[in-house]
Amino acid sequence: MNPSPYAIVSWLNENKKHEFSVLKTDDILVDDDDEEVEVEETYSFKLKKKMLRCVVKFLGSKVECEKQLANITSYKIAAADNRVNVTGKKNLSDVPFSLKASEEKSLLLKKKNSLNSESSDDSQDENEKEFSRKLNERDTLISNLNQELLDSKNQIRQLQEEVTMYKNLANPSILSNITSLSIQVLKYLGSERERDEVRKFGNSSGHILIHESYEGKFMSLNLSNRIEIMIEEKKSPESIFRTMAKALVGDVEVWGSNNGKFMLDNYSELSAARDFLQLRGVALSEAKFKAVLRALCSECKK
Structure with missing residues (x-):
């Protein structure tokens, strides 16, 4: 890409010699x-199917070139009026351009150096930005x-605090104190509904009612x-219910010899477990609930 988009050229071909364009x-x-x-270098130019040779005399914008071409034309007309033989007595290189060839080359060289300097500065800025x-x-x-x-x-x-808490809860002396305190709190501050929950405990210690809607299912x-x-560890609903179902109906042969529907119809503790979790x-849906029952029956058949 040339920095100057237009040029004035002097043609070297015989039929266009001493003409400018x-x-x-x-x-x-x-x-x-x-x-x-x-400037002052010779180049080729293709005009239709003919190849012409020309010498570059001036470089610049379109307006600058047209202005210089007008000066050249005026000079040639003045020379013709004064009966000056341009081809014989004047060399076309003497035509007064606003910038001589050497000055043109010097200017172009300065432009190149300036562009190189700007390019170097831009490159340094980019490196600094990247860094x-x-x-x-x-x-x-x-x-x-x-x-x-x-x-x-x-x-x-x-996690360390939770482990410490679980260890403390497993300490018999602490459990005894908690139990005693809980009884006193329930006795004097508990509501009738909360006291009723305690009544749902089984006859034997260590068992509780699964759900209030299923009497006798512990x-x-x-x-x-x-x-x-x-539940605290956010295990999947299927995994939690599977654990309850296998514990509530512990006989593998019962599972293996029946299907999910039979288990649902004949073992209400499974429905109690579902309601307990809900x-x-x-979030144990009906579909997941039945799918776990079918899966347990299928696994126990093997």
């Missing part, structure tokens, strides 16, 4: 696509890693505690 520099044929057109961008990325990464580390420490501390406290932990916010 304004051409686009992109239409002038050069040996290399990256080569720039220069700054990478620094920002590094700082962001470090910040994110520090936050993840802090979150992990908080999670570890929370489950062990161990199973209840295990299910509560699974009461605690476990």
